[in-house]
Amino acid sequence: MKNICLHFSVHQPFRLRSYRFFDIGQDHYYYDDFSNKSNALTIAKRCYIPMNNLLLSLINANKGALKVSFSISGSALEQFEMYTPEVIEGFKALAKTKCVEFVAQPDSDSLAAVNNTEEFALQVAENAKKIETLFGQHPKVLKNSGLIYSDSLGELAYEMGYTAMMAEGAEQILGWKSSNFVYCNERQPRLKLLLRNFKLTDDVSLRFASRVWCEWPLTAEKYMGWISNSLLKEDVVNLFYDYKTFGEYNRAETGIFDFFSAFVALVVKAKGISFATPSEVVENFQPISVLSVPQYTSCADEERDLSAWLGNNLQKQAFDTLSPLQRIVRAVNDPALTQDWNRLQVNENFYYMSTKFFSHDAGRTPYQTPYEAFINFMNVISDFAERLNQFPMNTRFSVLTKDELEQEIAKHTDILKELEDVKKKISVAKKQPAKKASTQKTEATKSTAKTTIAKKEKTAAAPKAKKAEPKKAAVKTAKATTKKKTTKK
């Protein structure tokens, strides 16, 4: 029996509001509620609700012959809860049919896997927990954001308790090989790999409604013909769709729902071909070979690597500014900050800064240019970092390594020294009129020097106030000069 493995990934990022630099430190709310709500509602109406209903009726009608799998990001779940809880009910109903498998993913659909495996593991565990409480299933298969995969990630996934991982059937790793087999990780052969057949997946998600495509109109028979053709010699076709393919990218009027029903009917009737969930596929087939993936692959763009998210300097700087905050966020463990942290992680925030599609990708980003996306995101992170800094030093410093602590101590002792020097100068200046008591006073200052930092900060405030005065004077003179200029004219 050959298999078709259907997977739908469900994800809704939180869009950021236009966050100006003057909001930094003033306003800590980052989200565009209006567009988030309207997006969630319209997509639910066009895609999530009708497609959930369709799947449920097809599963019931075919008595278990249709099997599908889902991965749902935390930010999508959060928005469903906020705006359209009936979508979650729909998933629950699907979960009860036992024909639906839920797959774990990083909860924020983030890029944590790239540079912080600890955070990656945390986020995956978080998502698995949510799925278990909502749908009563413990995920056994892992799907990373954007199908990002490499040998070391696969190894990590196995250590985290997953038996299989989904990845992209990218040409740069497959070469002459076919994506229509089960493979296994090079370092940990027990971790199986399911590779997306991107040609057949994109035929539906990208090209279904495209009238300039030579295969348009795509009928279920034609599509099934291509699939059964490849399954003559090969084991499994992995069709991993973005769930929005059904109803959003291809609207109902393109006939996408009818196409899907017809396709399911054809597969159910077909001899030797059946639907299977990812776990079943892994059980049904032995890995045909080891697949070596030393560098990251993903499902994004033609390059199928990380360049869609971390391809240019804007993206790199934004990512490098955000990532180091992770340790502090986890140490502080404040619910509001963690929530913001999770929402800021979302991979789209970096995708919007991509400079690859300057002109023709307008629909996918809420920003007019990658530059605006970058400025907005950086403003938000600046505020976020400031909020983190307001937490007591002991929590913030508890995450530092030994070397970093040494550096901090060195930095602060320097400041202390300078403060001491200033203090001495002031006391010397005071003493000059009364020379007789000078010896006594120097002893007194020495003893106060050993007192707490708080007192020193008070004394430091004094010279600051003095410095401020000449500044004001400068402003006055500047004003005066400009007035002179204008009067001359």
Add this chain to the structure above:
Amino acid sequence: MKVLMFGWEFPPHISGGLGTACLGLTKAMLRQGVEIIFVVPRAYGDENQNDMQLVGANSIRVKINRYQFGEMETKRSNLQYVTIGANLVPYVSEEEYFDIINNKVSVDRQFKVHAAASTGTIDLRGGYGGGLMNEVSSYAYIAEEIAKQFQFDVIHAHDWMTYDAGIAAKQVSGKPLVVHVHATEFDRSGMHVNQVVYDMERRGMHCADKVLTVSNLTRNTVINHYGVPEDKVTTVYNGVEAIGAKSSLHFEKSFDDKVVTFLGRITYQKGPEYFLEAAAKVLQRKKNVKFVMAGSGDMLEKMMWRAAELGISKNFFFTGFLRGDDVIHMLSISDVYVMPSVSEPFGISPLEAMRSNVPVIISKQSGVAEVLQHAIKVDFWDVDSMADAIYGIISYDALGQMFREYGKKEVDSIKWDNAAKRIKEVYKNLSENR
């Protein structure tokens, strides 16, 4: 293919962007193998004319008796001049304009009457000054003579001052006329349109066989405000000259503060007040920034008062009008260039800034916004966005790097050669369809 081209100015004797544009365009057209007879009101003799024929209208012999001098000699009162002149003289050198408005200069000086020399040539001064209207009409008259004396296939007229000349040449020769709209009266005067200029522009566009505009923004103005049929109007974007020897000059910044620059005429059309308000917003949060408003114009004084009122004079500098190397100096120490124009048919200056590796913020109400990708585009009135963009570029280093990397490449691809190719095609179609 030989073109009779009417311009108003030609480098080095220029007062606005038109001369620079004409030079860039003609050079590129010569590279395309088009022969050009370029007519300007006055040739000084030091223009670069290695490859083309530059004809000064002042050296053309005309019959004096056909010209009505009487009218021109009547003196006009101050008041009359200002009402007509204010809108009539769009590109007068700024200081001069300013003085005229305030009646500081006797208008007689401006109105030196053309005297026909005994040789039979009419003396034209060129440039944009008081007697512009008269010069325009005498230019048209001389154009007729030129059209009789030279052989050519197409007539090409740049901006409204030369449209009448173009029409006259067309009537005499019967050759097709192309008018090139670098700016319209609506760009120069907002909604306070000078009827005389408008009429002249409209006449030129309607008499022309083809109208070229420098952007779709201008194309829309031409279609909507001048009633020109859509299929007659074609957009040909300007280009920018490749870097010359001059720009090898490099100046080092002698301080650490970031520099944000506005460079242009300080007039309503260029939106200086929006730059100033955005500066005030940025300075609320960031102190180590210097804002520079370089240029002169009728709004300069108002801007200085406003800066003082906002209390930002300490960080806000007025340089006055900059020339030559000073411009390059200014650009090379700038970290951001802002062009907040209220209405800008094209706007070459951001391209020059990008050529000097300076990130640019441009208004969406400029033609150049249609061409540029690697620039931040804001509405001219959206001071918040503008301030945010300025703050972003000076605060987040990666942004500047990106602009330097991509902006330079992009500017290098915006060439006059592309414009010249398109125009050559237009010529070809016109002469073939005759």
